[in-house]
Each structure stands twice: as C-alpha cells, then as structure tokens.
C-alpha cells in the first residue's frame with residue numbers, strides 16, 4: 001500500500017537538522033554566527049578568529065587564536081606532484097572545476113588517520129593556494145609561494161598578485177560574510193555526503209560542485225558579466241526590462257530565506273559606496289540602477305539583492321578575474337561546510353528521503369516485446 005507523502009519542491013520549509021552554528025531571520029534580514037550578529041563580527045573580528053568561532057562555537061582566547069593562525073599558516077603548501085599536475089590542466093579549465101579536482105587529488109595524498117577537524121584546517125589552509133596557483137599557471141606567471149607571516153586573507157592576495165593591495169581588510173571581511181549560511185544547497189549536499197560517513201575530501205568535492213551552479217555560488221560571476229554586458233548606466237533600463245519580459249532570472253537577486261535585503265549585500269554595498277567616494281570602483285553606478293529597477297518591479301515577490309550582487313564589484317576592485325569569484329566564495333564557505341559535517345555527525349543519521357512514483361506498473365516483458 002503506497003504511503004501518502006507530499007513533495008516539498010526544493011525542500012522549501014523543511015528542516016533537516018538542529019544546528020547551533022548560524023541563525024537566519026529571513027523576514028528581518030538578520031544573520032547570526034554562534035550568537036554574534038554578522039555586523040558585529042565584520043566590524044570587530046577577522047577571518048581566523050571567526051573561523052575558530054564557527055568551528056569551536058566560542059571566540060578564541062590569545063593562545064587559541066595563535067594556535068589556529070599558526071596551524072592555518074603552516075598548512076598552506078601543496079604537494080609538488082599536485083602542482084605539476086595542475087600545470088598540465090587545460091588553461092581554459094574553469095577555476096571551480098580546477099578547485100573541485102585538486103581537492104579530490106589532495107584526498108589521495110592525505111594522512112588516512114587525520115581527524116575531520118585536522119582535515120578541515122588543512123583544506124581551509126590549502127584552498128587559497130590552489131586558487132592563487134591556478135591563476136598564476138593559467139596566466140603563465142611564476143608561482144608565488146605562501147608566506148607564513150601573512151594573515152590568511154593577505155597571504156591569498158599576495159600569492160595572487162605578489163603584493164597586498166590597499167583596503168585588503170575589506171577582502172578579509174568579505175570572507176567573514178561568506179563563511180556560513182545554514183543549510184544552503186552546498187552545505188546541505190555536503191552534509192548528505194557526511195551522513196554516509198564518507199571522507200572529508202569527498203564531502204568538500206560535493207560542496208564545491210554544488211556551489212559552482214549559477215543559482216548558488218556561481219551567481220557572483222554571472223552578475224559581473226551582466227554589468228560588463230550592460231556597459232553604462234544608460235543601458236541598464238533596456239537590458240533589465242528585456243530580462244524581465246523574457247522571464248529570465250536576474251543574477252544576484254532573490255533568496256529562499258531572505259525576503260528582505262540580504263544583510264551581507266547591505267554591508268558590501270556600504271563598503272563599496274565608501275570606496276566609490278574615494279576611488280574608482282567600476283560598475284557600482286550600474287549596480288545601483290539595476291537594484292532600483294529590480295526592487296521596484298519585484299516588490300510583490302519580495303526579491304532583493306543577495307550576497308552575490310555586490311561581492312563581485314569588490315573582488316573586481318582587487319583585480320580578481322570574474323571567473324575566480326566563486327572560488328573566493330568556496331575559500332570562505334569551506335569553514336561552514338566542515339563545521340556542519342562535524343556537527344551533524346555528532347547525532348548522525350544517513351539522509352534517505354523518498355520520491356513518489358508516477359510511472360507505469362504491472363508491465364510484462366513478453367507481452368511488451370510481443371514474444372511467446
């Protein structure tokens with residue numbers, strides 16, 4: 001007898017775990033990490049300290065911050081064999097495809113008995129190196145090895161460009177904004193992998209593959225490409241109204257939970273506005289015009305800018321190419337992914353939902369094939 005199930009499309013409104021890592025108030029546009037509002041953390045903290053908070057559920061003391069900072073700094077280098085393999089990759093490979101593949105390769109070189117936390121720190125330390133090395137290899141530039149003396153965020157920019165740009169503190173804060181967001185698609189997918197007790201490299205390969213999609217982390221790259229296509233503020237209206245009349249999704253807008261302005265987008269916009277007043281920040285005026293139209297046209301559906309709408313303008317300001325934007329998202333969200341994997345496993349149960357069958361029944365092979 002068929003059990004009566006109702007399908008929750010896209011799992012809307014379905015809770016799959018109890019978690020103390022983050023809280024989202026979608027109506028008020030609030031994001032809280034382990035009890036701290038995101039505005040408080042970006043104002044006062046930095047990447048290493050907030051990563052510790054997400055992993056260990058409390059802010060670190062001096063010794064603990066030294067521990068996490070030195071652990072992350074010491075584990076930045078990649079095995080030589082992997083660097084050689086990266087040099088053989090096709091130069092037009094997408095950075096998210098390279099990241100997904102190299103994380104899988106790292107799994108072949110990892111110590112089998114290391115704990116999930118050790119692997120989480122190891123991957124958090126190495127992902128920036130993978131991204132920066134791919135940028136250098138793809139552009140036929142010499143590799144710039146990591147510097148242990150630099151902070152996590154500064155070291156990434158140094159490995160990319162050989163120097164630390166002005167306002168690099170904003171890049172560090174942007175990573176804090178992307179650390180964690182509850183059961184988003186890539187965190188959910190990787191928690192499913194974690195629930196089978198698979199290894200951390202498989203868990204994170206799942207996450208990276210899921211984040212790559214344009215409806216999720218891949219949107220930030222699409223947003224900047226949209227700005228490049230629009231070219232000038234004068235072109236915004238015809239461009240956006242064409243998308244609207246074609247019923248196309250406008251990248252960087254909408255959210256399953258936030259039914260008001262995404263607090264992260266609000267913070268990024270504020271920083272970019274300050275920067276814009278001081279320095280030439282490309283595309284900001286175009287973004288403001290796009291936002292004005294979309295918010296007006298989609299008021300009933302409560303569609304507002306999400307984190308991906310403004311993040312690319314900041315990354316572009318740091319000369320990071322748009323095809324690398326989603327890898328920046330991944331280099332932060334590795335902390336949330338690994339925190340959820342460790343938390344879920346404390347009360348693990350394998351994910352195994354149902355599907356409702358609507359296909360044929362009672363078919364007979366010989367009758368269908370018309371044979372005796």
Ligand code: SDX
Nearest residue numbers: 181184215216217219249250251252253254255256301306
């Ligand atoms: C991230 O979950 C997270 O927290 C994700 C994230 C994180 O930190 O992990 O916040 C990061 O992924 C942000 C989202 C980045 N993606 C985009 O910017 C792509 C564009 N956005 C949409 O595809 C969409 O808004 C989603 C994917 C973000 C949310 O999808 P939902 O909740 O399934 O919403 P939906 O597609 O069911 O839309 C509801 C209605 C529809 O209209 P109707 O069919 O009811 O008439 O709103 C419309 C949609 O057409 N709509 C949009 C729109 N987003 C929703 N219309 C135009 N442009 C959009 N961007």
